[in-house]
Amino acid sequence: MAVHLSWDLGWDVRQLLAFPFMVNALRAGTIVAVVAGAIGYFMVLRRESFAGHTLALIGFPGAAGATWLGINESAGFFGFCVAGALVIAALPAQGRANPLGGYGERSAVIGTVQAFALACGLLFVTLYHGLLSGLNDLLFGTIIGITSRQVVTLLVAGVAALAVLAVIARPLLFATVDADVARARGVRVRLVGAAFLVLLGVAAAGTSQVTGTLLVFALLVAPAATAVRITARPVAGVVLSVVIAVVVTWLGEGVAYFSPYPIGFWVTTFAFGFFLLAGGYRALADRRG
Amino acid sequence: MSRADVVTARGAAVRRGGRTVWSGVDVTVHAGEFVAVLGPNGVGKSTFLQVVLGLVAPADGEVRVLGGAPGSANRRIGYLPQRHAFDAGTRVRGVDVVRLGWDGDRWGVPLPFGGARAKAARERVDEVVELVGAGDYAHRPIGRLSGGEQQRLLIAQALVRRPDLLLLDEPLDSLDVTNQASVSALIQHVCRSQGVAVLLVAHDVNPILPYLDQVLYLAPTGAIMGPPADVITADTLTMLYGTPIDVLHDRTGRLVVVGQPDTHEHH
Numbered sequence: 001m002a003v004h005l006s007w008d009l010g011w012d013v014r015q016l017l018a019f020p021f022m023v024n025a026l027r028a029g030t031i032v033a034v035v036a037g038a039i040g041y042f043m044v045l046r047r048e049s050f051a052g053h054t055l056a057l058i059g060f061p062g063a064a065g066a067t068w069l070g071i072n073e074s075a076g077f078f079g080f081c082v083a084g085a086l087v088i089a090a091l092p093a094q095g096r097a098n099p100l101g102g103y104g105e106r107s108a109v110i111g112t113v114q115a116f117a118l119a120c121g122l123l124f125v126t127l128y129h130g131l132l133s134g135l136n137d138l139l140f141g142t143i144i145g146i147t148s149r150q151v152v153t154l155l156v157a158g159v160a161a162l163a164v165l166a167v168i169a170r171p172l173l174f175a176t177v178d179a180d181v182a183r184a185r186g187v188r189v190r191l192v193g194a195a196f197l198v199l200l201g202v203a204a205a206g207t208s209q210v211t212g213t214l215l216v217f218a219l220l221v222a223p224a225a226t227a228v229r230i231t232a233r234p235v236a237g238v239v240l241s242v243v244i245a246v247v248v249t250w251l252g253e254g255v256a257y258f259s260p261y262p263i264g265f266w267v268t269t270f271a272f273g274f275f276l277l278a279g280g281y282r283a284l285a286d287r288r289g
Numbered sequence: 290m291s292r293a294d295v296v297t298a299r300g301a302a303v304r305r306g307g308r309t310v311w312s313g314v315d316v317t318v319h320a321g322e323f324v325a326v327l328g329p330n331g332v333g334k335s336t337f338l339q340v341v342l343g344l345v346a347p348a349d350g351e352v353r354v355l356g357g358a359p360g361s362a363n364r365r366i367g368y369l370p371q372r373h374a375f376d377a378g379t380r381v382r383g384v385d386v387v388r389l390g391w392d393g394d395r396w397g398v399p400l401p402f403g404g405a406r407a408k409a410a411r412e413r414v415d416e417v418v419e420l421v422g423a424g425d426y427a428h429r430p431i432g433r434l435s436g437g438e439q440q441r442l443l444i445a446q447a448l449v450r451r452p453d454l455l456l457l458d459e460p461l462d463s464l465d466v467t468n469q470a471s472v473s474a475l476i477q478h479v480c481r482s483q484g485v486a487v488l489l490v491a492h493d494v495n496p497i498l499p500y501l502d503q504v505l506y507l508a509p510t511g512a513i514m515g516p517p518a519d520v521i522t523a524d525t526l527t528m529l530y531g532t533p534i535d536v537l538h539d540r541t542g543r544l545v546v547v548g549q550p551d552t553h554e555h556h
């Protein structure tokens with residue numbers, strides 16, 4: 001059956017769903033988008049995008065190493081990302097007396113870890129001969145090759161992450177907006193922050209498996225940053241971020257299916273488009289007052 | 290110590306970073322009083338509020354807060370930390386910040402719909418927002434508001450749970466003169482109308498001077514507490530710091546303290 005895009009949307013969708021690999025890709029994409037949209041919202045509010053990016057990159061040596069050793073690739077992603085999250089959480093918090101200096105110090109450490117992770121990933125890829133096309137998929141994503149087992153893993157991890165997020169959401173928001181007051185009110189600011197980094201690791205590991213390690217931001221940052229520009233209401237922001245992430249994923253996967261270009265490119269392009277529109281809207285709205 | 294005392298300290302001392310910040314401090318704050326905490330930079334005014342909150346443990350002496358150990362009754366304390374400004378990128382509404390003061394420490398998700406509990410929370414938030422006069426801008430992102438507007442919303446956040454004690458750390462510091470006067474008047478109004486005791490750390494006592502019941506002047510070797518007219522005098526402060534200090538009065542009744550030593554300049 002030749003794949004081509006027609007003006008009949010119903011027919012196009014039926015074509016899409018004719019192949020099991022495409023069904024798996026859509027399932028995985030949807031799960032990952034919901035998780036990344038919700039967790040990404042808090043990441044953007046907390047200004048931890050750099051940590052999120054690093055966690056995504058840490059997944060790369062995890063997956064490459066797992067492939068090299070013949071272990072499950074998903075296990076490599078999740079194991080490395082969660083371990084990385086724990087390491088970042090253990091770094092000393094930004095100094096109170098000198099917040100800028102403290103932050104710079106922490107960024108420097110995170111950045112160094114990030115570079116080292118990339119280097120290790122490259123080593124593992126080199127050690128595992130014959131992964132040349134696999135490298136591309138790891139870094140930039142692919143719609144073929146997501147197995148049913150992987151979908152189940154993503155679902156379990158995603159549901160668990162969202163459940164934990166639902167439990168810590170309120171103190172997490174408090175600690176994000178107003179850490180000193182939250183601490184005085186008995187919120188375990190450090191603990192909640194560490195728990196969130198682990199959730200971020202899970203989200204980054206899951207998203208990597210769909211968009212590729214380098215393009216995780218398309219789902220983790222862009223939808224959340226878009227939502228934050230549209231609304232300042234926390235609950236509405238989370239919902240909007242999830243909706244945008246899902247729409248962007250479906251559009252990206254759908255178009256990738258009919259085009260010769262990779263999924264990572266399309267998802268990122270749509271996410272970027274939404275972000276630009278929201279940025280323009282914000283600038284106009286702010287100017288009007 | 291009477292039952293109505295909100296904060297008492299007897300011979301209290303605090304060590305931080307291996308150094309004694311202050312020692313021999315005696316304090317009594319009665320219910321509903323408006324008290325200013327004064328002293329040079331780095332003397333330990335913010336540290337004093339952190340001791341009251343139980344965030345820093347005294348190295349010596351006894352401190353009691355609302356009838357218990359510090360930290361045991363933080364639900365009944367509203368707190369506004371020092372130098373607290375949201376930058377323009379903070380995309381959360383003023384009412385959301387106030388609402389966090391209501392139940393932000395509880396596990397779970399605050400749902401926008403829901404039963405009587407959510408309604409009670411919403412009504413209380415609206416009530417304090419009106420009390421501080423922030424009704425016009427409380428629904429805008431807090432990062433886009435002026436320093437004075439943010440300060441009013443943070444006072445509302447500190448008030449939302451009907452505390453018996455408000456701890457305000459230099460709330461007037463970043464405000465222009467007009468806003469200093471109006472926020473001072475607001476704090477006085479809140480103190481009297483809600484019966485809340487207020488401990489307010491100030492760099493400049495003048496905006497709040499007419500409203501104060503007591504001032505607490507902190508020094509490394511002790512503290513003096515009493516009505517402003519008795520404490521802010523050349524003789525008392527000279528004795529407290531062991532170095533010559535003058536208190537000048539200008540025609541409008543403003544006080545200027547000259548010669549107080551800065552313990553530590555930081556930042």
Ligand SMILES: Nc1ncnc2c1ncn2[C@@H]1O[C@H](COP(=O)(O)OP(=O)(O)O)[C@@H](O)[C@H]1O
Pocket residue numbers: 096305306310328329330331332333334335336337553555
């Ligand atoms: N977190 C901290 N760790 C160690 N030392 C601190 C800390 N915070 C403040 N200090 C020190 O305690 C002293 C009192 O500080 P602070 O209470 O902030 O003074 P003030 O509020 O009167 O300006 C200063 O010498 C300061 O350097």
Ligand SMILES: [Mg+2]
Pocket residue numbers: 334335336371458
């Ligand atoms: Mg201070």
